[in-house]
Amino acid sequence: MKQASAVLVIDDDPDVLLAARLALTGGVERVDTESSVDGLDRRLAAASYEVALVDMNFVAGCRDGQQGLDALGSILQIDPTLSVVLMTAYGGVTLAVEALKRGAADFVLKPWRNDKLVAAVGAAAGLTRGRRNAQPLELDALERQAIERALARHERNITLAAAALGLSRAALYRRMAKHGL
Amino acid sequence: MKQASAVLVIDDDPDVLLAARLALTGGVERVDTESSVDGLDRRLAAASYEVALVDMNFVAGCRDGQQGLDALGSILQIDPTLSVVLMTAYGGVTLAVEALKRGAADFVLKPWRNDKLVAAVGAAAGLTRGRRNAQPLELDALERQAIERALARHERNITLAAAALGLSRAALYRRMAKHGL
DNA sequence: GGAGCACTGTTCATTTTCGAACACTGCGCG
DNA sequence: CGCGCAGTGTTCGAAAATGAACAGTGCTCC
Incomplete structure (x- = not known):
């Protein structure tokens, strides 16, 4: 069954936002983009996303991904049911492991292969849906x-x-x- | 507080088993080693381990880590409260992500730094204890x-x-x- | 307006559940 | 042995939970 899903992409590079939009359009219902991690609270409350696709490097010259991990934490604090997929161009195994341990749903390297990205986002959306449908048992x-x-x-x-x-x-x-x- | 913890190390290379034993001795209560993934069931039932440290490559020439992922699955099926730390010499980001998504507690690259390994195993042991102490609420x-x-x-x-x-x-x-x- | 509907908040006779008490069974120990 | 202890399984009058029923409130639609 085809699922409607809404994705929020956050990256400081407009080219990346566009590329993500192109890659995901068709695979998902709606793609919104955002160039900064500020005001996440309102953004997430406004529309009910199923996946957040977040870049890890917002500060030029800073490649350790700390901003991404921080953003991950913020997002999960706002909505623990939302799946967060992190992406970076500079990631190593250490960063990937740290991200997953902190609750990221997936971790993709830039530049990505479009089909891989769609698959990752789709799987993450499925996770979110699963969590949200997990109604308290009787x-x-x-x-x-x-x-x-x-x-x-x-x-x-x-x-x-x-x-x-x-x-x-x-x-x-x-x-x-x-x-x- | 100092915690007693028992670790089971599984690797097909005796040198790695010895290195692990040396690295961990002092940091943990007991280190057992095993050179194969066979008979895990009995092994895990016999002693109550808090961490399993498992190699991902048992077959020569096969470096995709599939054996490690399989072992991870088997172990978690036997005891879902046991933390599994995977290790490999050939790992990339993809493998690390896959391992974590499948429930590994951590992922370390060989050759490791002893202090990092001890830290990873210690944290994993903490996770296990947390899970096991999570008594059903009133x-x-x-x-x-x-x-x-x-x-x-x-x-x-x-x-x-x-x-x-x-x-x-x-x-x-x-x-x-x-x-x- | 008013009929239909979905939901709220409360009442009360009936049913269930409560826990203290009891009798019983092992088991370790001097 | 006889004693205390820790556990089991059951009983029964008192106390609490149950749900059908009721009246009330805010809507939407014709």
Whole structure:
């Protein structure tokens, strides 16, 4: 099924923005561009993006990608469900690893191959959708899961598990029976 | 606080195993080594490791790291709480990104700097401990969280939120009151 | 205007759940 | 052995949660 998706591309180089737009158009519903990381808050609130594609180097002569990592942090703080794909021309393994460890969905090197970029953005959009659709389970199922975990963690010692769950032993018995454990 | 931690190192090169042992001894409680990815199941069940440090290239002439990715998958399937640090001499950004996306805790290049390796393994051990100590919340708190999320997701529409949680509207009102929402 | 609709907030007889108490089973220990 | 301890599984009157029903509020549409 074809999915509508909105992507926000952030880079200080207009050429890159244009190239990204051309590469992504057709693959995604909408491509917005932004040349700075300022005012992200409003930007992200205004339209509900599914992917942010962010450059890591905004300051000339500064190639360590720190701005990108900072932007990543800001974006995830604003919306933890939004997938962030980072891109850089100067990246090494160390930077890529750091980016992923900090929660980036993917990491692409400039210059990119258009099909790879589309694939990365598509996969990231899928991640976002997955996170956003992850509706809280029904309370019943949630309780069942929690009880199972608590029992496992305490090696089926009902007394301890009950205490950990914050209920009386008798109550845990009843709920175990209810859930068929 | 100094933490006891057990590390399992897997590499087909005895020199690498020795180097790893030397680098890690002192930094961690115990270092076990293994020269193959076979029989991981028993190995992991026998001792409770906090980190697995795994080489990505077991087959001569095959440098794409596929074995490492497979091993990563196997290990996480056996014990999802165990942090896996991958290492390779031939890695590029692409491989590193793939490894992290598949759930590796970190990715180090051979030859490593001993202090970096110790730091990576230490951080990974911390991750494992965090995951393992993440005891299921008390049922009450869990319910509160679920209710908050459901309300947020449905823009405070009580009727919809109640349906999503699998309880009646009146019940949701009561629980909201109980939790002070 | 007013009928239809979707949602809110509350009431109350009925049903469920609560936990303290009890009896029982191992198990280590002097 | 006899004692204490830690755990299990069950009982029962008291207390709390349940959901159908109701009245109220704000809309949209004709």
